[in-house]
Amino acid sequence: MEKKIAIVGTGxxxxxxxxxxxxxxxxxxxxxxxxxxxxxxxxxECPIYEPGLLELIRENVRQGRLSFTTNVAKAIQDSEIIFSAVGTPMGESYEADLTYVKQVAKTFGENLNGYKVFVNKSTVPVGTSEVVREVVNSVTNNEFDVISNPEFLKEGCAVEDFLKPDRVVIGVDSQKAEDLMREVYNPFEKQGYPIVFMDIKSAELTKYAANSMLATRISFMNEIARYCDIVGADVTQIAKGIGLDTRIGPKFLNAGVGYGGSCFPKDVSALIESGKHDNYNFDILNAVKKVNEEQKVLSVDKITKILGNDLTGKTITLLGLAFKPQTDDVREAPAQYKIRELLNKGAKIHAFDNIAQENFQKENPHFDITYFDNHYDALENSDCLLLVTEWNEFKELDFDKVKELMSGNLIIDGRNIYNPSHIRSKGLEYVGIGRQ
Ligand SMILES: NC(=O)c1ccc[n+]([C@@H]2O[C@H](COP(=O)([O-])OP(=O)(O)OC[C@H]3O[C@@H](n4cnc5c(N)ncnc54)[C@H](O)[C@@H]3O)[C@@H](O)[C@H]2O)c1
Known part of the structure; x- marks a missing residue:
């Protein structure tokens, strides 16, 4: 049955x-x-770059099922189910900052004009539903329920992930709320997608466990890659070799420039901090985080090993600024860390990213970067190409042209997407991540 739903936080x-x-x-x-x-x-129009989203927005607005407002209070008053999807950024001491969640809880409480449910879609530390309950109770005597419904979508593939989920996780502690959520997700259940009900704390923690597990795989492969560099092995072959093991599976086994984005770094840190709060030390996650910090600047070390520690007078061209392809999100993008290091060492920076460039410029106004309209222009008179984001257009570079345009010959393949022997055959120097 159709439900009246308000979303608070339209990011x-x-x-x-x-x-x-x-x-x-x-x-x-x-x-x-x-x-x-x-x-x-x-x-x-659509404020974010997300494949397929704009078409879907227009279609649903046309059908009269989707609308937008800045009047958050009215949206809550007119709906029965309120999804809160505000940001939970990393706080000053690495914990999750719940300021926006609490703001929404207060607005929700102030506008309760009958039974409603507060569905938390944001990624929040275990126990946050209790915090929400307290805030709501401080402003109202009306009946309500709090639900945890963490989101697992991937930017760049978000529409498909939402419409064809691996699973939907719902944490509830009341039958009334569970029945409502079953109705919300009934169209998904009917198509056979698993809807997993559990207690609220477990649902909250499931999201952190998922992201921490994925970040662990990435840091693990980055460590294997470092060892490959020492002993002369190839991490891409190893990923194939272990990925075919059905217990391991092939995904998230790519060594590279370190994980970034708006989720993994803050979620790993937030789980570590939650643990500390409860006198628990996450040994593995501390190591995952340390490896990632180092990995973000490893490609700069690879450059200085060849071009020298003082990069004054050298031009480095970064291809890709987004933290991964198919998104314009530059939050915690590894490119930022590399650029800071390179600028500190005196390098001149050229950069190009067809989709994320504008956001990157906005987020990093203090960086002295020359931006270009296409990758070949960015490579002109460059000493080094540093591939940071594996957009498709970068996979198909014409290396004869690249050789002609660059003044130097160093190719740092931060995502292991190129064929080393092909690049070397063009008279260029190839350096990958854990790959010879
Ligand atoms: N981005 C992802 O890939 C992803 C995936 C899964 C889970 N999450 C989690 O989902 C949550 C939201 O992430 P996001 O990337 O969509 O964030 P976002 O920054 O893109 O969007 C948050 C939105 O909330 C709005 N907002 C803030 N305070 C508000 C208030 N009081 N009332 C109304 N609106 C308000 C902001 O203006 C912003 O548009 C986070 O907890 C994040 O960890 C994100």
């Missing part, structure tokens, strides 16, 4: 959640405090 997660819930037949109003975001959406 990457809120907008995808709202649009996809409208797509399966619900009546959804997406709200946000950002007037700019809502104006863009009301004008029929």
């Amino acid at each position: 990457y997660v809120g907008l995808v959640t709202g649009t996809c819930l409208a797509q399966v037949g619900h009546n959804v109003i997406c709200s946000d405090v950002s007037e700019e975001k809502i104006r863009i959406l009301e004008n029929g």
